[in-house]
Amino acid sequence: MDAGAEEMSLVGDGRASPLRIALVESLPLLRHGVQTVVSAHPALEWVDAVSSTRDTVELCESARPDVVLLTSASDPGWNRCQLLTRLFKDLAVVALLGREARTPDSIAMARINGARALVPLDADPERLVQAITAGATVGHHIDPALAVFATSVEGARTGGGRSLSRREFEVLQLIAEGRTAVQIALRLQITAETARTHVSHILRKLDARDRAHAVARAYELSFLPK
Known part of the structure; x- marks a missing residue:
């Protein structure tokens, strides 16, 4: 088996076919x-590039890419990321961050909204490929150049040294929006009882008296963007 074939066999939990990659971005250059980098790698297959949310959803429905690359400029609030990861459970979203998005708040929001991997927009091709493959196979990757900004996401800890899980970050964000346990359950497709359990865990980890106090503590600890 040659090197390229061997590499493909290791991608996607033993799958023999390459990972199918799409991009959401409007700038032709x-x-x-990105297409050049993807097409040149034997373990990756280029699908297409689109720019609108509607076209992105239609592309995911018709072409079924394994990975969608989202630039921070095309999705500044990471709303598309959230939508795609909810509509397509097996889809891996990889976030390409411009300089304006290399902040703890932006990185935290990207992760909370479902991005499996994050890489600088100006990273070299090898690091982009690494982010794509890790995001699709391992389900988690942050480029070393972004690690300094990611303290509020990766292993973010409360004053008592207790970390919040990714699901707890999601629930915390919804608490900050004023959602009830039932609304949180519907949004995250979990039971209301599970939502209440997450809220209880968050209150305990943040040493908060109630939901309002938990949100205040979250802002104080930079767990939520200000």
Whole structure:
């Protein structure tokens, strides 16, 4: 078996076919650059590039890419990321961060909204491929250049040294929006009882008296963007 074939066999939990990659971006030069990197790698297969949310959803429904690359400029609030990960459970979203998005708040929001991997937009091709494959197979990757900004996401800890899980971050964000346990359950597709359990865990870990106090503590600890 040659090196390229062996590499493909290791991608996607033993799958023999390459990972199918799509991009959400409107700038032609950037689209061409990403397509060139993806097409040149034997373990990856280029699908297409789109720019609108509607076109992205339609592409995911018709072409079924394994990975969608989202640039921070195309999804500044990471709402598309959230939508895609909820509609397509097996889809891996990889976030490409411009300089404006390399902040703890932006990285935290990208992770909370479902991005499996994060990489600088100006990373070299090897690091982009690493982020794509790790996001699709391992389900978690943050480029070393972004690690310094990611303290509020990866192993973020309360004053008592207790970390919040990714699901607890999601629930915390919804608490900050004023959602009830039932609304949180519907949003995250879990039971109301499970939502209440997450809220209880968050209150305990943040040493908070109630939900309002938990939100205040979260802002104090930079767990939520201000």
